Amino acid sequence: MQDLSHPLSNWSRWGDDDELGTLNLITNEVRARAAAEVRSGRAVSLALPVRPSPIISGPFTPATTEGSPVQQLMVHTGTAADATADVMVVTNHHPRSTHLDALSHQSIDGRVYPGRPRGDSVSPAGVTHGSTTAFAAGVVTRGVLLDLAADGPLPAGHAVTARDLDAAEEREGVTVEAGDALVVRFGWAATPDPAMPGMSVDAVRWMHLRGVSIYVGDTGDALPALDAEAPAPLHGIALVRLGMPLIDAANVEELAAVCEELSRYSFLLTVAAPRIHALTGVPVNPLAIF
Helix, strand or coil, X not given: CCCCCCCCCCCCCCCCCCCCHHHHHCCHHHHHHHHCCCCCCXXXXXXXXXXXXXXXXXXXXXXCCCCCCEEEEEEECCCCCCCEEEEEEECCCCCCCCEEECHHHCCECCEECCCEEHHHHEECCEECCCCHHHHCCCEEEEEEEEECCCCCCCCCCCXXXXXXXHHHHHHHCCCCCXXXXXXXXXXXXXXXXXXXXXXXHHHHHHHHHHCCCEEEECCCXXXXXXXXXXXXXXXXXXXXXXXXXXXXXXXCHHHHHHHHHHCCCEEEEEEXXXXXXXXXXXXXXXXXXX
């Protein structure tokens, strides 16, 4: 189904049954170009560390950002090896957990990418279309860090535009190309803040024109919204209309330090999501390899 009502849309671009979205832009040639970024083998994790809380403290505790996204119950297996095991309750889309949003995570006007009725894709029993099943092969591509906080965290309430992204490219001497993963540093934590900065529709348009395959950021959409007409450009346009998977709550501080040390802002990015099907999102540990 074509989305003729919005100028930024990939609905029907790769077919009405597509579940990969902009991951289609990661071709074999793109992966080969990404592999050429590896020179020293140095690896940096882009995931926030998570310390589980005992399950006896939840799930009846308030769902706040101070709570852990993972609740843990230790189980004695009773085997001869005297082993123990864990039962985990994981809250996907938690602001203190680095996670990958599937395309079914967000809808607009009752439809999910690529224009399918939400009720046909998402049910209480799980997701049948646009779920984490699409991440089975992982994500392997070139990552590019645009450090918008090189001179300090972005100002409160700042709406990131194409001009900001262009300026970061010029400063770093790097160019985002089709199929690349865009990694952005705001210098802010992903936890909701009444003054936090965020992406604008103009920035999402820039990503669309450049052919960004996946977005990774320490934050992305401001909460509360900076623009009432487009309250969540990344989740409401990039994810739903463009079919661009999002990695929320990424930890990019060490990455930024390594990029500055090496004077290199491009690298091989790998994201191997657990093969758990029918979810709207899943925790991930993205790796930047230089």
